[in-house]
Structures are given as structure tokens and as C-alpha cells.
Amino acid sequence: MLILHSPVDMHVHLRQGPMLSLVAPYTARDFAAAVAMPNLTTPVTDAEQVLSYRESILAAVAGHVFEPLMTLFFRPFSRQELQAVKPHILGVKLYPSGMTTHSETGVAELDQAEPTLALMEELDIPLLVHGEACGFVMDREALFLPVAERWARNFPRLRIVLEHLTTRQAVTLLDRVDRMYATITLHHLLLTLDDVLGGLMQPHLFCKPIAKRPEDRDALQQAALAHPKVFFGSDTAPHPVEAKEAPGCAAGIFSAPVALPALADFFEQHKALDRLQGFVSDQACAAYGLRPPRKEVRLVRETWTVPRRIGTVVPYLAGKPLNWRVDACT
């Protein structure tokens, strides 16, 4: 048996409407809190939208001990705007334009973000960033790292969280830059581009940033198992099956229903089950100064098979056996 204390998922896409109702309970069942990303069809860019989205999430997860941690979609903000929204958010999420689902209105010229970053530093609002810059798909994260490093130098008190790391180079940056942190997904611990298209092509393993090379995955695994500045963010990102199994397949993997069991499998395989609490909760709480609701999540070592479909969505690891199961949450 394994007990996790107040696990938090630091990167989730809970969507809206019927999809929110379908997927949010999976996150709320297994986690005490989760960081809700703001890239809705209309991005969440002010306090009113933050509060309204928060209400929708709470309505979808009624009955669970669960706290949605809200984020604001980065745009140029005034000090007044940031002051008004600060009590309601964990941080501001920056998307370079066009890098993933609903990021069309993201930042086109990264330099132009700096005045707002200066205000965020002053007000102590963390920056969460989709760390990719324009370029060849396998290079985009590496191309963004000099930008991240420049921002860290220009705004030394700003906390920067690189979301969903995928490369070895990004891991090494964490060691060089003081107030820089990172999330790692479940699927980037397990996949390389070989899994996506090295054999037949697998739309349900297609995500952004794309899974990279074996040596990148190895570096991510080492970081997840041991790096104090790294914490779990699933980037669970459901799309209906019709949007995945079609030309123009949408990017995203719905991992919420399997996240904790699959992480327990992974940490156990690496003889590091004792590090899982740090990865799924303590390290994030330390970085953000978070105090999530108290919740004990008990996993038992018992094989089960991941369903092939959850509503309209094919979950990550569909049809695969997992060795741990979430037994009870109290």
C-alpha cells in the first residue's frame, strides 16, 4: 500500500462544458489540487473570467476534496489589472503564439512580454510558460531556453516554471538558474518520438511539445526521480476521439485517469517509491508556497486494466494493465 499526502497536478486542461463535466472528476478524485490552464476557446484573461471558470470547475467536481488553482492567460497587463487578479490566481501562463491548442492569441514577439514580466516580478506572481519558440518541431524547446535564461537574468526575483519539459537541455538549465522550476508530464517520462511514429503512427500519443529522443526521456526520468526543482504536471489534455483519429489530429493526451497509478508503477520500477511524494506534492508546494487541501490518497498494488474509452475520449494507456490502483481518498 502507498499513501500520498495531498497530491497536486500542476498542469491540467479541464476544458469547458460537457468535456469539463466528463474529465474534471478524474483529476478531483485523485488530487487535492490542480493547476487549471487558461487556454479555453476564449482565453481566461481577467479576474471575472478566472472566477467564473473556477465556479464551473467546482460545479463539475462537487463532492470531492479538491482545489482548482487558477491561472491567467498571458497578455500585456497593467499593474492595476495584475493587482486585481492576484488574489485569485497561482500564476500567469504564457503561450508563445501558435504552439499548441488555443494558443493563437499567445505572444507573437517574446521580447514584448518583458514589461508585464517586470510587473509580475514586482508583484511576486509566478510565470508559467509553454517553453517553445518558432522553429523545427524537434528544436522548439531548445530554441526557447535562451529566452527563458534571459528573462531569469532580467527578472531575478521572478519565479519561472517551465511547463512540460521534454529535453535534456532544459533539465540542465534548472541547475544554472536560481528561481527556475519545471513540471514534467507522465507521458514524457514514458514516450519518445519512436512511440508516436517509429512504428505505425499513434494519434493518441500525439501531444505538444512532441516527445523527443531517448536521451531526452532518460534525462526527464532522472529529473523526475531526484531533482528538487521538478514536480508533476500531467498536462492531461482530452480531445474527443473524432478530433484525434482524423487528418489534423489534435495534440493532447488524456492522462488524468491513470496519472497516479502509472507514476507509482514508474517510481516502483526505478526503486524510488519513496520519492513519489516529493514529485507529486512536496516539491511543488515548496516552490509555490502552496498549501493544498489535506487529502490522503491510498494506492494499492493491484492490477487493473485501463478502460479503452471514457465517454468520448480515449485515455492514455487505454487497454493496458497497471499494477497500482487508487483505492480510497480521504
Place this chain on the structure above:
Amino acid sequence: MLILHSPVDMHVHLRQGPMLSLVAPYTARDFAAAVAMPNLTTPVTDAEQVLSYRESILAAVAGHVFEPLMTLFFRPFSRQELQAVKPHILGVKLYPSGMTTHSETGVAELDQAEPTLALMEELDIPLLVHGEACGFVMDREALFLPVAERWARNFPRLRIVLEHLTTRQAVTLLDRVDRMYATITLHHLLLTLDDVLGGLMQPHLFCKPIAKRPEDRDALQQAALAHPKVFFGSDTAPHPVEAKEAPGCAAGIFSAPVALPALADFFEQHKALDRLQGFVSDQACAAYGLRPPRKEVRLVRETWTVPRRIGTVVPYLAGKPLNWRVDACT
């Protein structure tokens, strides 16, 4: 107007049964000859199968001036076997095991191919090779090149044709090794991995070897436009739409219906229309000592839109406009 004399497609998958009947006429309409690959559901591994497959192809293309150039699926062969089949084939096609569609029975240990390669050298039977070795998907062609170079050194009189080049490194090998040649597809002249999954994921652009980096595509373009040891092989590889728009999407792009018009577009954009005859016919004929049937293919500069579907198959460039059209073949 543009007239091509006896264009040949040096790499086609014509399939079997109803798919053969559907797709072969597109190749037979526009080309004087084409190299029919032997990776059928039961690979073509002896003279009897070669002749029977050739009959099936001829039946499917009745009425066209067209010569199928047959190949044998590589396995360990005796001298007697190779002597018996030699009059009926252009060459022997080697697939490393598991690298593409119906290659499961290919060569698992590349070193064990050498006794047969020695016989092929002695009998002057060209080797056509799917040049990928086991490894990370983006590296597989580069990993195969030392094998190709070793074979060229060990069998200096063996003609080796590297099929469907995808990397800059492979292009440079042609300059170092005397009797080594290569085919290049239409789609590898136009695509990089960015097109396949840099935005949304496009199953109809998924092929093996996978499209590579921009600098690789640039090197392929330069080679197609000017390199005397390079010639056209479309690797046209139809799959029914259900096999493409699904998990476990099959690898292959059906380019036969658009090959010559799209190549004319490409060569015209690069102000090299006068080099197209060499790429689609003369260079291959010189390398192989081929004498394809006489056939004049006339293209006119006239915009048309590629159909969105041809029978059960989505063709390459479906729905896109092309500036050249095949007008008449005599």
C-alpha cells in the same frame, strides 16, 4: 508545354487485388515503366512469384504503354536461384526487418546478407535497399549508411541503390562511393517532420522513412535538381482511408496521381525544368542500363485541383491546386 520522354518511376507499391486495379493505372498512364516493389502480403521471393505478380500488374494496366520492372524480396539465395530469376528482374530489394509495411520477413542481421550480396555482385544483379537500421526513428537512415559503405567496399562491382533518401548525410555518401545511386520521392522533396506533426498531426503525410529536418529536405532538393546519380522513385504507397485515419496509422503516401505535375511545379519553381527529364528518366536509365518503352508524356501549364479521394484512398496533395497537368501520353 513540357514533353517528357519515357519517364520512369523507380519505386512504386502497386499492391494486389482491388487496390492494384485501383492504383496501377495512375502509374501506367504517366510513366513508361516503374519498379514494382516486392513487399506484398506474401513477399515476392522466387521467379514464379515474380512472373505471376507481373501478369497481375499487366492485367491491371491493360491499354497503357507501360512496362513493370520487377524486383525480388531479398532473402538468402543460392546462385542457381539468382540465375533462374535474373532474366525477369531489375534487381533485388532488401528490407531490414520491421522497417516498413510488410517487411517483417526482411533481414534481421544485416551481416548475414553478405553471401547473397557476393552472388549478386558476381551475377551483376543490382541491390535496391530500404536504407534504415534499428535505432531512433530520426537516426535510422544515418545508422544504415556505414552498412551501405561497407557493402560497397566489400562488393565494389555491386550496384547499390539507396531507396527514398531522406537525409543530407545519405546524399554526401553518393559522392564518396562509386557504384552507389539513390532514388528520391516527391514527398521528401516537399515535406519535413514539421508538416507531419509540427502543427496538427497529418496521417496522410506519414510515411517511412519519416520526413526529416529542413536541412535534410534542402539537401534532397539540391540532389534532385542536379545530382547525376539520383533519380525519381515516388514510393507511392496507397492505403485505404480506414488504415490511415485510425490508431496505428499505416505508413505510406499515394503520390502516383500527382507525381509528374507536382515534380514539374517543383522543378519550375527552381528554374530547372530542363533538368526534369534527367531526374525522371535519363539518370535511372544510365544507372541501370534501362531501355523503357518509348512514350511521350505531354504536360500543359494548366491549373487543376487534386481530387480529395480516389476510390478508397486519399491521394497526396488532395484538394490542392497544381499548375501542371498531364495532357496526353503517346
